[in-house]
Amino acid sequence: MTKSVIAGLPAQLDNSKLRALIDCAKTLTAEQLLWSSGYLAGMASGSAGAPTGSSAGQVVILYASQTGNGVGVSKKLQQALAQAGIGAEVFNALDYRKAQLKKAAAVLIVASTHGEGDVPDTAQEFAEFLNSNKAKVLKSLQYSVLALGDSSYSHYCQVGRDFDARLAELGAQEIVPRQECDVDYAADAATWIEQVTNALQQTLETTSSAPVVVSLAGGNDYSRGQPWQAEVLVNQVITGRGSSKQTRHLELSLEESGMEFLPGDSIGVLTPNPVELVDEILATLKLDPQAQVPGASGESVTVRDALIKDYEIVPIARPVIQNYVAIQPNDQLIELLEDDHKQELTDWLYSRDLLDLLVEQPLAGLTAEQLVGLLRPIQPRLYSIASSQLANSDEVHLTVATVEYEARGRQRSGVATGWIANHVVEGETLGIYRHENPLFRLPEDSQQPVIMIGPGTGVAPFRAFLEEREAQGAEGRNWLFFGDRNFTTDFLYQREWQAHLASDLLTRIDLAFSRDQAERIYVQQRMLEQSHEFYRWLEEGACVYVCGDATRMASDVHAALLEIIQKEGGLSAESAADYVSLMQRERRYQRDVY
Numbered sequence: 001m002t003k004s005v006i007a008g009l010p011a012q013l014d015n016s017k018l019r020a021l022i023d024c025a026k027t028l029t030a031e032q033l034l035w036s037s038g039y040l041a042g043m044a045s046g047s048a049g050a051p052t053g054s055s056a057g058q059v060v061i062l063y064a065s066q067t068g069n070g071v072g073v074s075k076k077l078q079q080a081l082a083q084a085g086i087g088a089e090v091f092n093a094l095d096y097r098k099a100q101l102k103k104a105a106a107v108l109i110v111a112s113t114h115g116e117g118d119v120p121d122t123a124q125e126f127a128e129f130l131n132s133n134k135a136k137v138l139k140s141l142q143y144s145v146l147a148l149g150d151s152s153y154s155h156y157c158q159v160g161r162d163f164d165a166r167l168a169e170l171g172a173q174e175i176v177p178r179q180e181c182d183v184d185y186a187a188d189a190a191t192w193i194e195q196v197t198n199a200l201q202q203t204l205e206t207t208s209s210a211p212v213v214v215s216l217a218g219g220n221d222y223s224r225g226q227p228w229q230a231e232v233l234v235n236q237v238i239t240g241r242g243s244s245k246q247t248r249h250l251e252l253s254l255e256e257s258g259m260e261f262l263p264g265d266s267i268g269v270l271t272p273n274p275v276e277l278v279d280e281i282l283a284t285l286k287l288d289p290q291a292q293v294p295g296a297s298g299e300s301v302t303v304r305d306a307l308i309k310d311y312e313i314v315p316i317a318r319p320v321i322q323n324y325v326a327i328q329p330n331d332q333l334i335e336l337l338e339d340d341h342k343q344e345l346t347d348w349l350y351s352r353d354l355l356d357l358l359v360e361q362p363l364a365g366l367t368a369e370q371l372v373g374l375l376r377p378i379q380p381r382l383y384s385i386a387s388s389q390l391a392n393s394d395e396v397h398l399t400v401a402t403v404e405y406e407a408r409g410r411q412r413s414g415v416a417t418g419w420i421a422n423h424v425v426e427g428e429t430l431g432i433y434r435h436e437n438p439l440f441r442l443p444e445d446s447q448q449p450v451i452m453i454g455p456g457t458g459v460a461p462f463r464a465f466l467e468e469r470e471a472q473g474a475e476g477r478n479w480l481f482f483g484d485r486n487f488t489t490d491f492l493y494q495r496e497w498q499a500h501l502a503s504d505l506l507t508r509i510d511l512a513f514s515r516d517q518a519e520r521i522y523v524q525q526r527m528l529e530q531s532h533e534f535y536r537w538l539e540e541g542a543c544v545y546v547c548g549d550a551t552r553m554a555s556d557v558h559a560a561l562l563e564i565i566q567k568e569g570g571l572s573a574e575s576a577a578d579y580v581s582l583m584q585r586e587r588r589y590q591r592d593v594y
C-alpha cells in the first residue's frame with residue numbers, strides 16, 4: 001500500500017510527513033478514517049474550520065437501520081459535518097453506550113421503520129433504553145431525527161416519529177424539525193443534512209460558516225436514477241415442472257461496469273409498468289395517451305410514457321388516496337385514512353392497483369396532469385445477491401420468485417417479476433444498481449461457524465455466502481436450513497448444495513418441505529428438532545443469518561432461536577433474550593427479511 005501511495009506523492013508531502021500520515025491512519029477505525037477524509041477534504045477546499053465536538057461535548061450520529069439505507073445517509077451526514085469543521089462520530093445504535101447520551105452536545109438520529117411499524121433489530125435495545133426511566137432529562141442535548149420509511153405501510157416512519165417524540169419529552173432541544181422520507185429518500189435526506197449542518201455551524205460556533213451543499217446521488221456509483229444496463233446472460237426457471245410457483249435464476253453481466261459488491265448486498269432492479277395496465281387506465285379515464293404531462297424529473301412527456309416509466313401504479317400507497325380525496329371527497333376513502341383504520345387501509349390497498357381505485361371509486365373529469373399528480377415515482381425492486389464476486393468477478397446472480405395472483409376477476413403479475421418472467425430475454429439488458437447492506441455480512445474471522453436460515457428465495461444470499469467462503473478458503477463450518485413447498489419441484493439449487501456437501505464446504509443441510517406431508521413443516525421445526533446441535537454451534541461462536549419472508553418466517557425463526565437457547569442453555573426467557581442481544585452486539589445474529 002505504501003508503494004502505491006508514494007507513486008502518486010505530491011511534491012509537497014515528503015517521506016516523513018507521509019510516514020506520519022500512514023502511522024496515524026493505521027490506528028484509526030473505518031469510521032474515523034471516513035471522518036478524517038471528509039475533514040481533510042474540507043480543509044483542502046478551505047471550508048473546514050477547527051473541528052469541534054470533542055471539547056464542547058460530542059456530536060453523535062446514531063443510525064437505526066435494517067437494510068443499510070440509514071448507514072449511507074449517516075456517513076453522508078458525517079462528511080457534510082466534517083466539511084463544516086464539525087467532528088462527529090457515527091454509531092450503529094447497537095454499539096452506542098446509552099449513558100453517554102447525556103454527555104453529548106448533539107445527537108442526530110437516522111431511523112428507519114421495519115416490520116409493521118417496528119424498530120430495526122439493531123436498535124431495539126436503544127429504543128428500550130430511551131423509553132425507560134433510565135433515560136434522564138436531556139435539557140442540554142440538541143437533536144434532530146431523519147425518519148426513513150415507505151408510505152405504502154400504515155405505520156409510516158413510526159420509529160423516527162417515536163424517537164422524536166421521546167427526545168422532546170425528555171427535554172432535548174430540536175435543532176431541525178424531523179424530516180420524514182419516503183422510498184425516494186435521497187433529496188429529502190440531503191436537505192435535512194444541509195439544514196442540520198448549517199444549524200450546528202451556528203450553535204457550535206465553528207470557525208467555518210460556509211453553507212454546505214449535499215448530494216446523495218453517489219458520485220460515479222450506479223443508482224436508481226442512473227442504473228447500469230446489465231446484459232442478461234441467463235434467465236432460467238429453476239422450479240420444476242408442476243410446481244405451484246415459479247422461481248427464476250438470473251445471471252447479469254457486470255463486465256466493464258466497475259460495479260463492486262459483497263455478499264449480503266442486494267441489487268436494485270428497474271423495470272417499466274405493464275403496458276396493458278397503463279392502456280386500461282387511460283381507456284377507463286378516456287384520456288388521450290398522447291396528452292403531455294410532467295415526467296418524474298419535470299420534463300414534458302406523454303401521459304402513456306409517464307405511466308409506463310415514471311410513476312408507481314402498483315401497489316398504491318396512502319398518499320395516493322390522500323391526494324385522491326383532496327380532489328374529490330369520498331366518504332369510504334376518508335374513513336380508511338383515519339388513524340384508527342390503519343389496518344383496514346393496509347388490507348384494502350394490499351391487492352389493489354391504480355386501475356382498481358379508478359374503477360371502484362370513479363373520479364369524474366380527472367385530467368392527465370391531475371392523474372400523474374396523484375402518484376409516487378416508480379420504485380425499483382430489491383433482490384438479494386446470490387453470487388460472490390470472488391467466484392464470478394464479472395457477474396451478479398439473483399433468485400427471483402414470480403409474483404402472480406388473481407384479484408377481483410383480474411389476473412395480475414408483479415411489476416418487476418412479471419417483467420422479468422415475460423419480457424426479459426437473454427442477450428437484452430436490465431437496469432440495475434447495487435444496494436449496499438453493511439448490516440448483513442459474513443464474519444471477518446473466516447474460522448467462525450455460520451448457520452444460514454433461508455427458505456424460498458431467502459436462500460439467495462447464502463448461495464453467495466458459500467461461494468465467498470469457498471473462494472476465500474474459509475475453514476469455518478457452514479450449516480444451511482432451507483425450505484419450500486415441495487421437494488421434487490422447489491428444491492432451489494439442489495445440485496449445488498449436494499456438491500457443497502460432498503466437498504465438505506457445507507457441513508450440513510436441514511430441509512423442510514411444507515407440503516410434502518399432511519401437516520405443514522417449516523424451517524423453525526427443523527431448528528427445534530436439532531436444538532442440541534444448534535446450541536452447540538452457538539456456544540462455539542456461530543453467526544446466525546436469517547433471510548426471506550418477514551411476515552411469518554422471521555418471527556417464527558426468532559421464537560425458535562429463543563426456545564433453543566432457553567432449553568439447551570437452561571436459561572430463563574429473560575436470559576435467553578439477553579443471550580440473543582449479545583449475539584446481535586457481536587454481529588452474530590443478522591436478518592435480511594422482506
Ligand SMILES: Cc1cc2nc3c(=O)[nH]c(=O)nc-3n(C[C@H](O)[C@H](O)[C@H](O)COP(=O)(O)OP(=O)(O)OC[C@H]3O[C@@H](n4cnc5c(N)ncnc54)[C@H](O)[C@@H]3O)c2cc1C
Binds near residue numbers: 315350351399400458
Ligand atoms: C432487501 C430485500 C431483498 C429482497 N430479495 C428478494 C429476492 O432475493 N428474491 C425475490 O424474489 N424477492 C426479493 N425481495 C422482494 C422484491 O423486492 C419484490 O418486492 C418482489 O419481487 C415483488 O415485486 P414485484 O414488482 O414483482 O411485485 P409488485 O408489483 O410490487 O406487487 C407486489 C404487490 O402485489 C400485491 N400482491 C402480491 N401477492 C398478492 C396476492 N397473493 N394477493 C393479493 N395481492 C397480492 C401486494 O400488494 C404486493 O405488495 C426483496 C425485498 C427486499 C426489501
Ligand SMILES: Cc1cc2nc3c(=O)[nH]c(=O)nc-3n(C[C@H](O)[C@H](O)[C@H](O)COP(=O)(O)O)c2cc1C
Binds near residue numbers: 115157
Ligand atoms: C420488510 C419491510 C418492512 C417495512 N415496514 C415499514 C413500516 O412499517 N413503515 C415504514 O414507514 N416503512 C417501512 N419499510 C420501509 C423502510 O423503512 C425503508 O425502506 C427504509 O428506507 C429502510 O431504511 P434502512 O435500510 O436504513 O433500514 C419497510 C421495509 C421493509 C423491507
